[in-house]
Amino acid sequence: MSDLCDFPQLLAGLGVKPTALRLAVLEVLGASSKALRAQEILEAIRSKRRVNKVTVYRILDGFTRRGILRRLAIEDRVSHYELACEHHPPHPHFQCHNCGQVQCLEPAPLERMWRDLKGPLGNRADRIDIRVEGVCHKCREIS
Numbered sequence: 001m002s003d004l005c006d007f008p009q010l011l012a013g014l015g016v017k018p019t020a021l022r023l024a025v026l027e028v029l030g031a032s033s034k035a036l037r038a039q040e041i042l043e044a045i046r047s048k049r050r051v052n053k054v055t056v057y058r059i060l061d062g063f064t065r066r067g068i069l070r071r072l073a074i075e076d077r078v079s080h081y082e083l084a085c086e087h088h089p090p091h092p093h094f095q096c097h098n099c100g101q102v103q104c105l106e107p108a109p110l111e112r113m114w115r116d117l118k119g120p121l122g123n124r125a126d127r128i129d130i131r132v133e134g135v136c137h138k139c140r141e142i143s
């Protein structure tokens with residue numbers, strides 16, 4: 001959840017026009033406690049307004065390139081997206097082999113490593129990705 005995020009301000013600060021659709025994309029992701037597939041983001045927006053799939057996918061691409069979103073690309077799996085703003089520092093993920101769902105894990109150790117990499121060590125860190133694979137609790141109940 002992202003009570004701290006001010007999406008219009010975030011976009012304005014990056015020189016991106018805060019259109020209703022761009023804000024809708026960020027709000028869907030901000031309201032989710034897990035990373036979402038592009039299709040899930042599209043469906044959430046479509047429950048409230050008519051929208052073109054290509055337009056939403058283009059927004060996701062543009063946001064990812066600008067570092068507003070993180071794209072969690074996991075081998076042959078469909079990409080998942082999540083907010084990458086200051087309130088959502090990089091963190092490890094758990095992905096289910098069976099349903100493909102991606103859960104966000106506590107950021108603590110990674111957050112410190114990320115800060116140190118950028119700070120005292122002076123490196124330019126663009127991406128950090130730690131992933132745990134397994135079977136989620138829902139899939140375990142079924143099998």
Ligand SMILES: [Zn+2]
Pocket residue numbers: 002004005006085086087088
């Ligand atoms: Zn934020």
Ligand SMILES: [Zn+2]
Pocket residue numbers: 096097098099100101135136137138139140
């Ligand atoms: Zn599962």
Ligand SMILES: [Zn+2]
Pocket residue numbers: 034035082091092093103104105
């Ligand atoms: Zn996450």
